[in-house]
Amino acid sequence: MMQFTVSDDQAQLLEAFQRVTREEFPASRLISRVESPLNQDVVKWPVISQLGWLELLLPETGAGHAYSSVDQCLVHREFGQCLLTPVVLGSMLGVGLAMQAGANVEAQAIMAGRMKVAPAIACERHGGRPAVGDRFYVVGLSDCESVLIWNDGGAGLFTAAQLTDITVVQAVEESLGLHRVTLKDAKPQAWMASAATSQQATLLISAQLVGGAQAALDMAVAYAKTREQFGQQIGAFQAIKHKCSDMLARVEVAWGQIMMAALSQGDNGLDPFHVSAAKVLATDAALKNAAANIQVHGGMGFTAECAAQLYLKRAHTLDLMAGPGREHHLRILASESPV
Amino acid sequence: MSKKNHLFSPEDERFRQQVRDWLEASKPRTPRPSDAQGQREYDLGWQRTQYEGGWAGIAWPKEYGGLGLPLIRQLIWYEEYARAEAPHVGASMVGLNHGGPTLIVRASDEQKAFHLPKILKGEVVWSQGFSEPGSGSDLASLRTKGRVEDGHLVVNGQKIWTSYAHISDYQELLVRTDPDSSRHRGLTWIICDMKLPGITIRPIRNMVGDHHFNEVFYDNVRIPLANVVGQIGEGWSVAMSTLGFERGTAHARDQIELSLELEKLIAYAKVHPGPDGVRPAIKDDEFAGRLAMLRAEMSALRSLVYTMVSRIEKTGSPGPEGSIVRLYFAETKQRMTRLAADLLGVAAIERHRVEGLSALDYLNSLRFTISAGTAEIQRNIIGERILGLPRGK
Ligand SMILES: Cc1cc2nc3c(=O)[nH]c(=O)nc-3n(C[C@H](O)[C@H](O)[C@H](O)COP(=O)(O)OP(=O)(O)OC[C@H]3O[C@@H](n4cnc5c(N)ncnc54)[C@H](O)[C@@H]3O)c2cc1C
Numbered sequence: 001m002m003q004f005t006v007s008d009d010q011a012q013l014l015e016a017f018q019r020v021t022r023e024e025f026p027a028s029r030l031i032s033r034v035e036s037p038l039n040q041d042v043v044k045w046p047v048i049s050q051l052g053w054l055e056l057l058l059p060e061t062g063a064g065h066a067y068s069s070v071d072q073c074l075v076h077r078e079f080g081q082c083l084l085t086p087v088v089l090g091s092m093l094g095v096g097l098a099m100q101a102g103a104n105v106e107a108q109a110i111m112a113g114r115m116k117v118a119p120a121i122a123c124e125r126h127g128g129r130p131a132v133g134d135r136f137y138v139v140g141l142s143d144c145e146s147v148l149i150w151n152d153g154g155a156g157l158f159t160a161a162q163l164t165d166i167t168v169v170q171a172v173e174e175s176l177g178l179h180r181v182t183l184k185d186a187k188p189q190a191w192m193a194s195a196a197t198s199q200q201a202t203l204l205i206s207a208q209l210v211g212g213a214q215a216a217l218d219m220a221v222a223y224a225k226t227r228e229q230f231g232q233q234i235g236a237f238q239a240i241k242h243k244c245s246d247m248l249a250r251v252e253v254a255w256g257q258i259m260m261a262a263l264s265q266g267d268n269g270l271d272p273f274h275v276s277a278a279k280v281l282a283t284d285a286a287l288k289n290a291a292a293n294i295q296v297h298g299g300m301g302f303t304a305e306c307a308a309q310l311y312l313k314r315a316h317t318l319d320l321m322a323g324p325g326r327e328h329h330l331r332i333l334a335s336e337s338p339v
Numbered sequence: 340m341s342k343k344n345h346l347f348s349p350e351d352e353r354f355r356q357q358v359r360d361w362l363e364a365s366k367p368r369t370p371r372p373s374d375a376q377g378q379r380e381y382d383l384g385w386q387r388t389q390y391e392g393g394w395a396g397i398a399w400p401k402e403y404g405g406l407g408l409p410l411i412r413q414l415i416w417y418e419e420y421a422r423a424e425a426p427h428v429g430a431s432m433v434g435l436n437h438g439g440p441t442l443i444v445r446a447s448d449e450q451k452a453f454h455l456p457k458i459l460k461g462e463v464v465w466s467q468g469f470s471e472p473g474s475g476s477d478l479a480s481l482r483t484k485g486r487v488e489d490g491h492l493v494v495n496g497q498k499i500w501t502s503y504a505h506i507s508d509y510q511e512l513l514v515r516t517d518p519d520s521s522r523h524r525g526l527t528w529i530i531c532d533m534k535l536p537g538i539t540i541r542p543i544r545n546m547v548g549d550h551h552f553n554e555v556f557y558d559n560v561r562i563p564l565a566n567v568v569g570q571i572g573e574g575w576s577v578a579m580s581t582l583g584f585e586r587g588t589a590h591a592r593d594q595i596e597l598s599l600e601l602e603k604l605i606a607y608a609k610v611h612p613g614p615d616g617v618r619p620a621i622k623d624d625e626f627a628g629r630l631a632m633l634r635a636e637m638s639a640l641r642s643l644v645y646t647m648v649s650r651i652e653k654t655g656s657p658g659p660e661g662s663i664v665r666l667y668f669a670e671t672k673q674r675m676t677r678l679a680a681d682l683l684g685v686a687a688i689e690r691h692r693v694e695g696l697s698a699l700d701y702l703n704s705l706r707f708t709i710s711a712g713t714a715e716i717q718r719n720i721i722g723e724r725i726l727g728l729p730r731g732k
Contacts, residue, residue: 125616125685170689170690170691171689172698174548178688178689180689229475229480231477237715238731239715240715291705294705295713295714298476298709298713299470299500299552301546301709302705302706302709304543304544304545304546306546309702312546316680316687316688320684320685320687324681326623326625326681330615
């Protein structure tokens with residue numbers, strides 16, 4: 001039987017990450033800075049690169065340690081919990097892609113932190129190779145030197161010079177640094193014609209979504225234990241207690257499926273059914289837990305001063321980044337019976 | 340919405356036509372400004388236009404500037420108002436929806452004569468000072484103090500989540516006037532002039548980025564005792580009237596607005612591609628099912644509002660059943676705005692509206708299960724006050 005619970009090694013790994021994330025990337029960094037165009041995490045890029053995070057998806061890292069698919073999910077769950085900018089994910093995927101495509105100079109530049117990769121979301125959902133005139137939303141474009149476009153057909157890196165009609169857009173998640181762009185030169189710097197990057201991206205985003213769902217749960221439980229109304233902690237009301245229990249159940253359910261997906265890694269990559277199943281369940285957990293956390297916080301939860309809203313907005317972004325739910329529904333049913 | 344229905348008498352329908360014609364000719368055509376003062380002037384200006392057109396306070400008493408018509412006419416007005424896409428009631432909300440109605444049933448003749456015409460003429464903005472940092476759902480635990488001193492109530496304490504406080508002239512203020520009292524006893528409902536010395540207002544930004552609610556601090560604010568509504572110590576019962584209006588009748592307009600939004604959503608789904616990128620979204624079974632369900636729910640919501648209006652005509656108050664309307668409205672709105680976000684596909688990442696739709700509406704909808712009593716509190720009211728289930732501790 002494969003390990004579904006976290007091993008001692010993995011717990012240690014996680015602890016090492018948490019020491020950094022809790023110190024350097026507390027959720028409070030994103031509060032009341034909604035107007036600021038400065039991406040708080042890009043400022044910390046030297047730290048991120050020195051810690052070796054950017055090369056963590058490679059089969060073998062510089063330090064000789066290889067992170068399994070499950071390890072990678074654990075790390076991304078932590079990234080989701082601290083709402084790390086999606087530019088980190090873009091850059092991590094970018095390294096692997098550049099390596100595979102033989103673009104070693106680019107791969108080295110990304111790992112060294114000299115080149116950052118902005119993840120793109122396709123407006124045209126044709127799933128084929130990006131074509132001239134295709135439109136994209138790009139996260140963190142003004143901080144990045146490169147853009148990562150992926151879909152089921154493949155994945156590739158592009159430069160800002162290949163884009164036109166670059167427009168700043170106000171995202172639902174204010175701190176995202178979002179642009180809408182049109183591709184004017186569709187010849188990628190590096191292109192891999194396989195669904196591998198897309199599957200990996202979807203799985204890691206799912207792990208981040210579960211991280212956010214967990215953070216919302218933790219916040220709700222902590223508040224339910226301290227906030228008093230009618231002379232008792234609100235967690236004593238079953239309406240609140242059951243809400244928190246449901247939040248935990250959603251986290252467990254989604255995480256379980258993420259393990260299924262991570263362990264489905266075979267010669268042909270990850271199993272698309274398991275990945276899509278992980279994505280829809282992780283989205284469900286992240287969106288519902290974020291909304292429930294706001295509800296548990298009452299009026300406070302509806303303010304910009306409370307971190308609760310951050311998890312809802314991030315869940316919204318990540319949901320779309322991994323492709324709208326209906327696309328995954330269709331894939332789930334298109335696959336053969338998983339049992 | 341264009342379907343004829345047979346719920347209204349021919350006279351009602353004639354009234355409806357008059358309302359429709361007037362609204363079409365008179366509704367503001369300029370967009371609502373985005374700054375607080377600009378909004379105040381815009382909302383009050385539009386209320387003044389309604390007053391001058393002879394349409395303000397349809398069910399309010401004639402002697403205070405209203406039309407003295409049955410509530411059903413008010414409902415017709417709201418339906419046409421929403422259909423005409425007239426501006427949201429905005430800063431006039433508290434005065435029209437529950438401040439004025441509370442005064443009508445609980446205030447003295449002098450108070451009514453002074454305040455009601457001002458509300459109808461669009462001269463004043465009201466706010467509601469009930470919630471405190473330590474007292475939200477448990478309103479009866481509130482601690483802001485009012486001390487009686489030579490003809491005045493001297494108020495000290497703090498309120499929070501006060502919508503429109505920053506642009507308001509008067510406030511429904513609920514304070515504890517008997518320091519030895521606990522819970523419901525010893526509270527007083529008083530009209531607070533927001534220009535009085537000793538009031539400090541701090542804005543709180545909400546999660547969609549708007550400045551809508553505030554913290555309000557009271558430092559020896561001296562309010563004449565003549566402003567007490569009901570008697571000193573009777574504040575809880577007056578506040579229950581206020582909440583009854585806030586949870587009940589205020590939805591007459593909201594429900595129809597929501598139905599119209601759904602119709603826009605259906606129109607959108609007919610022309611924009613769905614998840615397969617080819618066929619219109621409405622051809623997708625899941626979207627079609629959700630849209631259909633919502634259409635049924637909207638009609639039911641309308642029936643709930645009609646039932647409530649009939650109940651008020653009969654008994655004079657919306658009763659605890661108002662909580663059913665509130666809850667159903669709030670949760671239907673959340674489902675509908677969620678569907679709108681899903682229909683937008685990846686464009687939902689933007690705040691910008693696409694043909695009137697934005698995922699921001701979903702975020703914004705979360706307020707409705709918190710304000711005016713949380714969804715959990717509404718369920719407690721339904722369980723305990725309608726069903727007679729035992730009260731929890
Ligand atoms: C947009 C908005 C506008 C508002 N405008 C105004 C205004 O103009 N004036 C004003 O006075 N107030 C206003 N409010 C405040 C609103 O009335 C309170 O937020 C609400 O009553 C909840 O109180 P609270 O925020 O203190 O949450 P709490 O009461 O602390 O509730 C926290 C959580 O505990 C739950 N809970 C509490 N008690 C129970 C129980 N007995 N059983 C089960 N669950 C329970 C709640 O449902 C909630 O989920 C506004 C709020 C919002 C969001």
